[in-house]
Amino acid sequence: MAERDRLGRREFLLRTARAAGIAGPTLLLLEGRVSAIEKSEASDLEILYASLTLEHHAIALYDEGLKRNLFPAGLRRYAVDFRGDHLGHRDTQIAIAEERGGRPPRPLASYDFGSLGSGDHLLREAMRIELAAQDAYRALISQIRSQDYMLAAAFVLVDEVRHLTVWRRVLGMKIY
Amino acid sequence: MTDYASPREVFAAVDGFASEVESRLRAVAGRAPLSRKLALSFLGDHERHRRQRAALLVRLGLAAAPPLPPAPAADASLDGLRTAQDALVLAHAEGLSALGDAKAVDVMAQHMVDHSRHLTLIDLWLEQEQPNG
Numbered sequence: 001m002a003e004r005d006r007l008g009r010r011e012f013l014l015r016t017a018r019a020a021g022i023a024g025p026t027l028l029l030l031e032g033r034v035s036a037i038e039k040s041e042a043s044d045l046e047i048l049y050a051s052l053t054l055e056h057h058a059i060a061l062y063d064e065g066l067k068r069n070l071f072p073a074g075l076r077r078y079a080v081d082f083r084g085d086h087l088g089h090r091d092t093q094i095a096i097a098e099e100r101g102g103r104p105p106r107p108l109a110s111y112d113f114g115s116l117g118s119g120d121h122l123l124r125e126a127m128r129i130e131l132a133a134q135d136a137y138r139a140l141i142s143q144i145r146s147q148d149y150m151l152a153a154a155f156v157l158v159d160e161v162r163h164l165t166v167w168r169r170v171l172g173m174k175i176y
Numbered sequence: 177m178t179d180y181a182s183p184r185e186v187f188a189a190v191d192g193f194a195s196e197v198e199s200r201l202r203a204v205a206g207r208a209p210l211s212r213k214l215a216l217s218f219l220g221d222h223e224r225h226r227r228q229r230a231a232l233l234v235r236l237g238l239a240a241a242p243p244l245p246p247a248p249a250a251d252a253s254l255d256g257l258r259t260a261q262d263a264l265v266l267a268h269a270e271g272l273s274a275l276g277d278a279k280a281v282d283v284m285a286q287h288m289v290d291h292s293r294h295l296t297l298i299d300l301w302l303e304q305e306q307p308n309g
Contacts, residue, residue, distance in 0.1 A: 036278060138289060142281040147273040150281070154269040154288065161292035162299075169300060176217045176297060 013132040016057055021105065022050045029139055039145035045102045047140045048093050048149070051156070054133045055090040056107035059083060061129055064113060065122045072119045078166055079126070085159045092156075096149050120171075127167035134160040178270050183236050183280065186271030187229060190284075191244060193264040198222055199247035200257040207252055214301075218294050225287045232280050254302050261295045 010032070017030055025037040026046040037043050062083035065071050071079045097104040116122050137157040144150040168175050180186045198219060205215035233240055250256065268288035275281050 134289070138285060141272070141285050142278040150273040151270065154272050154285070157285065158265060158269055158288065158292045161289050162296045165293050165296040166300070169297075175293070176214060 009131060009135065012128055013135055016129075016132055017050055017053060017136070019108070022046075022053060026050045026140070029143060030136060032139075037143050039143060041100060041145070043143065044145050044149055045097060045100060047144060047153075048097045048102065049105050050136060050140065051133075051153070052090060052093050052097070052104050054129070054136055055086050055093065056105070057111060058086045058129045058133060059090060060107060060111045061113060061122075061125055062086065064111075064116065065126070068116070070116060070119055070122045072123075075119075075123070075170060078170075082126075082130075082163045082166075085163070089156045089159065092152055096152065123167055123171055127164065127171060127173075130160055130164040130167060134164050178267070180271050180274035183275050183277070184238055186267070186274050186284075187233065187238070188241060189267045189271065190229065190264070190287075191241060193260065193267050194222055194225070195244050195247045196250070196260045197257070197264050200250040200252075200260050203250045203252040204254065204257055211301075214297065221290045221294070225290070228283055228287070232283055236275075236277060236280060254298060254305065258295070258298050258302060261291065261298055265291045265295050 010030075014027070014030060017027060022030075024046060025034070025043060026049075028034045029037060030050070062079050066076070066079055066083065094104045113125055114121065116125065134157065137153055137160060141150065141153050141157060144153055165175055178189070180189070201215040201219055201222075205212045205219075230240065265288060268284055268291060272281050272284055272288070275284060
């Protein structure tokens with residue numbers, strides 16, 4: 001079994017966040033080592049940056065799967081739809097960060113998705129990144145200071161839950 | 177879009193929308209064994225959420241709201257359930273930033289996650305019931 005299949009849910013999220021350079025109080029929150037941080041403009045920017053790393057990762061995965069035509073035919077429309085959502089999340093959060101004078105992170109030069117040799121492998125990767133995104137927004141949303149960003153994050157979280165639920169159902173996992 | 181001004185307004189809206197969804201879930205539960213299982217699972221989440229909202233009212237020093245009158249008997253249409261469920265999700269999303277308390281946001285965000293999952297399952301159910309679904 002591939003190493004990523006052995007990684008726990010949180011470990012995948014943390015590995016993704018660390019690889020993108022997320023550190024400090026936001027990483028402590030994601031690690032579960034603290035339950036709250038001191039809210040400030042800077043902490044909102046850290047949360048924005050952590051969220052953006054996951055959005056970049058998700059967009060790259062959907063891009064790769066769509067470009068290589070790896071999504072099963074009946075599921076391609078979901079992948080196109082979800083990719084569009086992630087692009088919207090990315091653009092919204094970049095705009096919020098830049099309004100605050102931040103310098104939002106750019107995508108990594110490359111992402112390690114493993115072989116992605118089959119549709120099933122790709123769907124599991126998609127589910128994994130959606131789960132990481134849901135967990136991250138879920139963990140971070142109560143620590144957001146500004147009301148406009150909290151509102152935006154709430155709508156992003158609703159989308160992440162939708163994506164995750166669809167992939168879990170497709171993969172025959174428990175959904176209720 | 178609703179601009180909630182206080183936690184009280186958020187809880188009142190959520191209580192109202194949740195009550196309508198529950199009424200519709202009870203109606204939908206009679207459609208088929210599978211829909212009954214799904215509806216009962218969702219109603220179980222609603223019951224847990226209600227208890228947790230009551231605890232949040234205490235935490236925030238707000239008096240418990242008077243019990244809502246029983247929701248009128250709802251039709252068993254999935255479209256109607258979908259509309260009510262969407263309103264419930266929206267009330268959570270728009271209400272989080274008016275709560276003003278990190279613990280309350282944390283709890284209500286988890287409820288929003290549950291309701292978003294319910295909404296997606298209703299959408300998938302609707303897709304299945306469409307002639308070409």
